Amino acid sequence: MTRPLTPLGSNPIRAVDVIRKKRDGQELTSAEIQYVVQACTSGEIPDYQISAWLMAVVLRGLTRAETSALTDSMLRSGEILDLSDLPAAKVDKHSTGGVGDKTSLVLAPLVAAAGLFVPMISGRGLGHTGGTLDKLEAIPGFNVNLPLPQFRRVLDACGCAMIGQTSEIAPADRKLYALRDVTGTVESPYLICASIMSKKLAEGIDALVLDVKTGSGAFMKKEQDAAFLAELMVETGEHMGKKMVALITGMDQPLGLKVGNSLEVEEAVDVLRGGGPEDLKELCIELAGWMLHSGGAADAVEEGKTVSRKLLASGEAFEKFRQMVILQGGDVRAIDEPARLPHSKFKLEVASPKDGFIVAIDCEAMGRASVALGGGREKKEDSVDPAVGIVVHRKLGDQVSGREPLCTIHHNSEARARQAARLLLESYQIASTPPAGEKPPLIRHVIRGAAAK
Ligand code: URA
Secondary structure (H helix, E strand, C coil), rough: CCCCCCCCCCCCHHHHHHHHHCCCCCCCHHHHHHHHHHHHCCCCHHHHHHHHHHHHHHHHHHHHHHHHHHHHHHCCCCCCCCCCCCCCCEEEEEEECCCCCHHHHHHHHHHHHHHCCCEEECCCCECEEEEEEEHHHHHHCCCCCCHHHHHHHHHHCCCCEEEECCCCHHHHHHHHHHHHCCCCCCCCCHHHHHHHHHHHCCCCCCEHHHHEEEECCCCCCCCCHHHHHHHHHHHHHHHHCCEEEEEEECCCCCCCCCCHHHHHHHHHHHHHCCCHHHHHHHHHHHHHHHHHHHCCCCHHHHHHHHHHHHHHHHHHHHHHHHHHHCCCCCHHHHHHHHCEEEECCCEEEECCCCCCEEEEECCCHHHHHHHHHHCCCCCCCCCCCCCCCCHHHCCCCCCCCCEEEEEEEECCCHHHHHHHHHHHHHEEEECCCCCCCCCCCCCEEEEECCHHH
């Protein structure tokens, strides 16, 4: 049995003592946290003790020093990519999850087209939110399971590569997340921060831009909760020597007009070709501006945004995306002609029940409608249908007449479509007068780490 973290002559660290200490609200030492993470990863302490410790963390919280120590230990539980020989900065973006959020598909090639490297390791759909890997897999043949050496080769060749988490990256998170999932301990900003940051920092990046969502379709419905998590992640990343910035952005309605895997690839391609819906374009350009600035490719964010607009308009970002698709085994014809992407057999229009204005959207319910169609997973082992999804015709503030379509459902099953239609109808709040007050901006505010200023 290993007790590597005990100074010579002192008592060995015992799981039960660490649990008691956190239960009583005391601050743990880095050595104690490192012990829990190492012993959890190696299977040395049983699941019931790790679970008890996780619950103590949920109830008592962690200090900034404890959060950094937890992130660092989880990061060091696995491989950390060494990309120091690449000739430009390595930057990435992470989103806390939304509905219709396909910005990663645009940002990786866009930022690579500006000369930086984007080693993006992404996740699958979680709950009602979509996942980048599921979207990429809608492109026939696209391989998100490249081993790390091949990931590195794609990155060398085109400046960006997009894969899923491998068993080598932060194995402690895999173990801890599986326990959190079944013990009611996912909802802790400290655990969420360590989980996300340990995986992102393993990419060997210099800078990270966070898109922390708030609103009815976000995990953090309240802006103050989103800001708290954003600050925690920015401070943790900074403490570990990274340039950090977080944008708090609205998720009170889907981003863009399309929700579902193939449909979202189609919309991302529209943006990469210089078109696409305004809100999606705005967020992509804002995030890209920050990525270019954080990575040193632009002196100011505004300059980064100008460069990004040009790279989208000129087709250079789209060309980068094509290169990456080819290098990762995808059928590039499906990108050149999105009609070749998987499409559903049937469509069903969801008509407005009355005349009026859209004053609120339950965006989480919209995400659940997409999952109900088969576009996401109810259970981890479910397979995803890339062809299904929702095209949104009416968004916040829009006027609608009774019987006009609110959305069109793309489906492969009548029963699933009926369930999705119910959820979609319930998700719209329609009133006789337009929404009061100013429309809240998509980008609510920016939290910058000292190094990113
Ligand atoms: N996503 C993660 O990767 N980890 C969490 O804890 C929550 C969301």
